Amino acid sequence: MASRIGCTLFVLVLIHCVQVFVEGYPFWERSVGRRPNNISQKKGDVKLFSVQGCDGPRSLDYAEAMAECKLRYGATIASYMHLYQAWRKGYQKCAPSWLNMGTVGYPMQRRSRRCGNRYGIVSLGFRDVREKYDVFCYPDDESVYFVEACNGAMTFDEAEAECQRQGNSIATYDQLEEEWEDGYQYCKPGWLADERVGYPAHDQSDECGDEPGVVDLGVHDRSERYGVFCYRSDDD
Structure with missing residues (x-):
């Protein structure tokens, strides 16, 4: 059983890394971020938005993050592509947050020591679903x-x-x-x-x-x- 789980995780990581390479995304393995104070302001036509849990910054495990997007904001948990598209339009949020498939990351437009001194999409990779972060949500199709x-x-x-x-x-x-x-x-x-x-x-x-x-x-x-x-x- 442990071998099967390990193999599945390896395949998911491999698919994610291949996607990053093919699409040309900025990608880093690990960094740290600063927690936000509230919902971030959107730039231009960026639809993605960052959400904290009711208990404050970094208070959502993965299941809670998905529920937060759906039940409080009529949205789904954002994908890596959603985050990348927002970054391309100038979006920045120095706060490690859940994305779909159990990954965590955040977008940076400029380097900052307090945000890991990184530029682009900073990825913490696949995380234990019990860990606590904020979450990036993306609106559903419903009006x-x-x-x-x-x-x-x-x-x-x-x-x-x-x-x-x-x-x-x-x-x-x-x-x-x-x-x-x-x-x-x-x-x-x-x-x-x-x-x-x-x-x-x-x-x-x-x-x-x-x-x-x-x-x-x-x-x-x-x-x-x-x-x-x-x-x-x-x-x-």
Whole structure:
């Protein structure tokens, strides 16, 4: 069994290194980084973004990192190619962060002693999935996605600000309905524009209700707490 696992890891490393060589990526085996304070600012049309866990910097193992991207930001964990493309557009983040396939890295536009004195994509390679880092996320194709804060719920003003902080807007009922027509389902009430609360359902269940469609729970007091449906426009 140990031999099979070792062989599998060797093949994954070999594939990754061949990809790096063929694509001409800047690549280094090991370095260290400085932890960020919050979500990084994006440059130009860079879609990739860096996220910390609710417990602060370097608090996410690999499984938690994937969940953080999906459940709080409607995104997937970024690939090495996503990070490379962001680096090509001027993106820099001195913070070792999870990428897909269990690798860790970060992009540098200029050398810095506190960031390992490296330039390009600094890779720490494959890591133990139990180790703790931040994570690079990349938006999914859905225009509407559900977001929860670290405490699980937000007032309307907090929800609106959270969507704006991600460079997006709080979704309208019509935008959520359009996404529902494309198959989107998330059976958890969330804020919509105009202080409405609702969620999109396709399956009949105790969680989703008896009728498919966008469940409109009406206008609620702004001080009540829910998650939020954010809207990501096509030109983001």
